Amino acid sequence: MAEPAATPRLTDRDRSAAERAAIDASCRGPVLYFTTSAVVWLLIGSLLALVASIKLHSPYFLTGSPELTFGRVRMAHLQAVAMGWSSMATVAACLWLMCRLSRAELVYPKLLYLSGTLWNVGVLVAVLGILLGDAQSVEWLDAPRYAPPFFVAGLGIVAAWVMAVFRRRQEPHVYVTQWYILAAVFWFPWLYLTTVFMIFWSPATGVVQPIVNWWFGHNVLGLWFTPVAVGTAYYLIPKIIGRPIHSYYLSIMGFWALALFYSWAGMHHLIGGPIPAWLATASTVGSMMMFIPVIAVAINHHMTMRGHFRRLKYSPALRFTVFGAIAYTWVSFQGSIEALKDFNEVVHFTHYTVAHAHLGVYGFVAMIFFGLYYYMIPRLTGREWVSPLLIRVHFWCAAVGITLYFVSLSIGGWWQGRMLNNPNIPFGRIIDYLLPYLYARSIAGVLLTVGHLAFATLFVMNLFGWGRLRSGPTYFVEPEETTPTPTTERAERELIPVR
Amino acid sequence: MDRGMVIFVGALLTFSSSWLGLILFPYWQLNNEQPFQKDPTETPYPLPLQGLALAGKTVYQQNGCMYCHSQQVRSERFGNWWDEHGQMRTGADIKRGWGLRRTVSRDYIYDNPTMLGTMRTGPDLANVGVRYSEQWQHTHTFNPRAINQWSIMPSFAFLYTKERIVGERSAKALKLGREWTVNPGYRWRPTDREWEAILQQHGDSIRSRYRAEHGSDLDSPDSNQRLLEFWLTTEEEGYQIVPTAEAEALIAYLMALKKAEFPLPEAKE
Amino acid sequence: MTTPNPYPPAEPDCVQARQDAAVASMHDSVGLSVDGPATTMPGRSGSDSVQALHDPLMREQAEPRDGFEPVPFWVTVIFGALLTWGGYYLGTNSADFRRDVYDRSDLSGLSGPAVAVNLPDPDPQTVEDLKKIGAEVWTRAGCAGCHQANGQGNPGQNIPPLDGSEWVVGEQASAARLSRILLYGLTGPIQVKGRTYNGAMPNHGNRFKDYEIAAVLTYIRNNWSNKGDPDNAKPAITAAVVRAAREKEGGRKTNGTQTVTADELLKLPLDYRDLETAAEVKK
Secondary structure (H helix, E strand, O other): OOOOOOOOOOOHHHHHHHHHHHHHHHHHHHHHHHHHHHHHHHHHHHHHHHEEEHHHHHHOOOOOEEEOHHHHHHHHHHHHHHHHHHHHHHHHHHHHHHHHHHHOOOOHHHHHHHHHHHHHHHHHHHHHHHHOOOOOOOOOOOOOOOHHHHHHHHHHHHHHHHHOOOOOEEEEEOOHHHHHHHHHHHHHHHHHHHHHHHHHHHHOOOOOOOOHHHHHHHHHHHHHHHHHHHHHHHHHHHHHHHHOOEHHHHHHHHHHHHHHHHHEEEHHHHHHOOOHHHHHHOOOOOOOOHHHHHHHHHHHHHHHHOHHHHHHHHOHHHHHHHHHHHHHHHHHHHHHHHHHHHHHHHHHOOOOHHHHHHEEEEEHHHHHHHHHHHHHHHHOOOOOOOOOOHHHHHHHHHHHHHHHHHHHHHHHHHHHHHHHOOOOOHHHHHHHHHHHHHHHHHHHHHHHHHHHHHHHHHHOOOHHHOOOOOOOOOOOOOOOOOOOOOOOOHHHOOOOOOO | OOOOHHHHHHHHHHHHHHHHHHHHHHHHOOOOOOOOOOOOOOOOOOOOOOOOHHHHHHHHHHOOHHOOOOOOOOOOOOOOEEEOOOOEOOOOOHOOOOOOOOOOOHHHHHOOOOOOEEEOOOOOOOOOOOOOOOHHHHHHOHHHHHOOOOOOOOEEEEEEEEEOOOOOOOOOOOOOOOHHHHOOOOOOOOOOOHHHHHHHHHHHHHHHHHHHHOOOOOOOOOHHHHHHHHOOOOOOOEEEEEEEHHHHHHHHHHHHOOOOOOOOOOOOO | OOOOOOOOOOOOOOHHHHHHHHHHHHOOOOOOOOOOOOOOOOOHHHHHHHHHHHHHHHHHHOOEEEEOOOOOOHHHHHHHHHHHHHHHHHHOOOHHOOOEEEEEHHHHHHHHHHHHHHOOOOOOHHHHHHHHHHHHHHHHHHHHHHOOOOOOOHHHOOOOOOOHHHHHOOOOHHHHHHHHHHOOEEOOOOOEEEEOOEEEOOOOOOOHHHHHHHHHHHHHHHOOOOOOOOOOOOOOOOOOHOOOOOHHHOOOOOOOOOEEOHHHHHHHOOOOOOOOOOOOOOO
16 A cells, blocks of 8 residues: 555444444344254253263262163263264354355345254254164264254355355455364265265174264364364454464464364374384374474464463453464364373373363363353344353353363373283272362362353343343453453554455 | 365365375285185184174174274284383284184184274173173173173173073072172162061071081181071072073174184285 | 444445445345334333444454465475375385285284194193182183172172182082083072072083193182192192093083083082092191
8 A cells, every 4th residue: 555544533433343243133143043042952961071070080870771871971971072062163163154255145034944953853863862862872863763864954055154154254364263164064064964964874894983973073173173263262352352363374384284184184083003113103293293383383373372361360351262263273273192102092082082082172162152152142142241240251261171071081091001011900899099189170070160150140131132231341350451452553553445 | 275275186186195005005005805715614704703602793882882992903013011020022912812813814704893992891701702701791791790790891780681480590690699690780789777577587597508518517706697608608589680582692703712723824914 | 232333434324325225136135124123122122223233343343354475384394204104004004005914013823823822721730820810711711700800799690609608629620510600501409608599600612722721710719718739739620620520421512501500419429520530628
């Protein structure tokens, strides 16, 4: 531009705000539908998780009925939190972020309602079907035979929708979050269809099934949840702070390295198993190569945050998101090391892996989505969060809960693995050793559930407009300045040109 | 990267590399594995599950057993520990008695779904069919703590029926003391008041039974307690616990799990 | 609650007009009337809503955009190092991508037989050596699963104790009897320490070698309170003894279909020995 727009024009700011208002208004219905469904499934999934966790150290707990036997509750829990909470929050993120970043209004809302309903029905059918005895015992795909069509249909609608909105974009520049969303809605249907085909519809022979299964299972984490969660962090961190993301080149490197390497890592769940050696080796290499995209993303986020860490004291959205982003780095580094053969020898089959998995889906994915909710929901409903106390309860229960969960099961799992590898230690001794860690995990689960209840309370109150109305953002603690809005000059300077 | 086509093509190529490498190629390599038969007179190994065992596999599947029990034995070189001489040794799975050799892909060709499992909350079951008798399996499945006090495995009492004995006790009835059968799936103890009442009513017969089995009377200070312990191990009168068809199927499946017994040429460890 | 808008719009109803137009065109204004959230919802009044929707939007930063810092050099170095390691590891641990090699370090085993095949079986001759191997066999065979780690068995489950059992170190014990129990399994009632047990001892002859059976028998005879072989140099049961028992039984199946019974064992005299030169079992 030859001449910098020195004097900020209030109409520019107005117009961009007006545009965003229109986008948010158009997104309101479908996104709130998905976010509400996700919160409901979060609560159901938390309850199932608590039951499962208690049963492990107190086997007489609710052991009378077949519907509540540990195996079934565990499978139902996974479906509720993975396909219910996480997936629906992922879709909500895709919808809103794609609209916002494309600067295009949400189209075909009725199709999205249909998709959300199909999805809800699918998860309900999955959870009930499993508890009533129709489970498949295929990891991540335990849902009975009649559930996948709902997911395929719901997912297909979302994928097509993302393409449709992307094509209508007003914004010529495609931001990194959009790459992740586009890729995720392309990859997940491919994953799902291939796996359902090769395990259920035309079952492959023998160990080919777990090979396909873990290609799917690992890629659900890495090519569906991770891209959208990382994309969300890529949106929220620079957005809330008001700075550009540190390096476009690191974004490119991070995205393509994730695309290339993550999908190869799946066989690390089968190291030492009855699969040819080269498969395990290929996955060890793929897993170690994941250091690259994770380092790239970590640098990007950290350098963008640098100098602004004090904002974590105030902004719930930022704090949850940064917690999640740090957990991403940590869990990915841990995962890469865990795929090395000598480490895997010890921790395979143990609770260490359970701790790792939960750090990923909860410490990373769920925390970032909580951050998204805290940012997005007030913009959709037009109401601020009513209670900073409940937000504080939610954050601290979540943070302390997941930390306790991770630490207790990692320590327990590591020693469980060492003891499993020593045949002179009778199995009973291993169980006795693990009990205190399993109790600690239940306590962590209670904390997490309390946090979810606080979150759900906040969510419902915001949705229905209950509670005292607030103006201005709801912070953890009120800042010293009286006007909570950012300084005008900086905000004006960073206007995007309005057409 | 402002063009959707670039993103699409890139995502397609990167992902299809893993699809080709981890799905298609292993499928081509492993999908048509045949059972091993040294010469035509020998039975091929493995054989597909049939009848009751096949039905039992479904029970195993529907109750999520795979999520605590793996079904794969790792090789002689996996799993190291240091023995009392400070020497490193390997092969923990095999040394624990979970199999005579590691399991290989041929062991699973008739499994559908192939439930390898990724947790060992409980022991590995690939070769469990050779380790325990049917009777042990039934008792253990009914209430694992009847056999192992430390067990955290759920009780599967809902796979068994407690019924009144009509005529003779069934040959299939579980041989369990009353502490395990009065409240199926749980462990029962009478309260002090209940025990007093029972002693008043049946004390003599219990004592004479004790005498018959142990050949002597109780005469220690805690004889009351020891009599109670003894009485709890006796079978409940008039009732028996019998397996349902599901339980029989499940145990038949477990007894058929012999994946690490038959020597295969490719399982060199 | 209304706050004064610090950024009054240039045209009085600019935002509201766009909002109205957007809502009207949506055909599905979920709870959102032209005045904002429906007035029937508790706690909201219509005219405040646009203002409230306005606030968060007005205080928002611009949409995120990219900065153009270069990739740090050390990242490229790490990337290169990882790629090198990855290529090397893939090359050396893939066993030529064969489908029948399962252990990534097992490339040498492809052409030769397994390592252990040509080694002869050990044949321990002292009580100490037999006990050491026997302890390992005890674990590997899972004996404690029934007989318990303390050798007390489980009377409720018809599993007799081994500690102090007359069949192990007492008046009913003999090498011939013990060998047969382990080789073929035992079914039917048996009296142990004054109590009848009617269980099923599994067969072990088809899964364990003679020296292993001899070892575990020596182990149980000299463990807990049992002192069956006081002379370290003269164990009562060695591999040769077990092998002789097998031979004496002819082709008797060790797969559990031809178990022994207590009656059959009692018919074997206590001083009967399969192997003439074997040491006698101490009473």
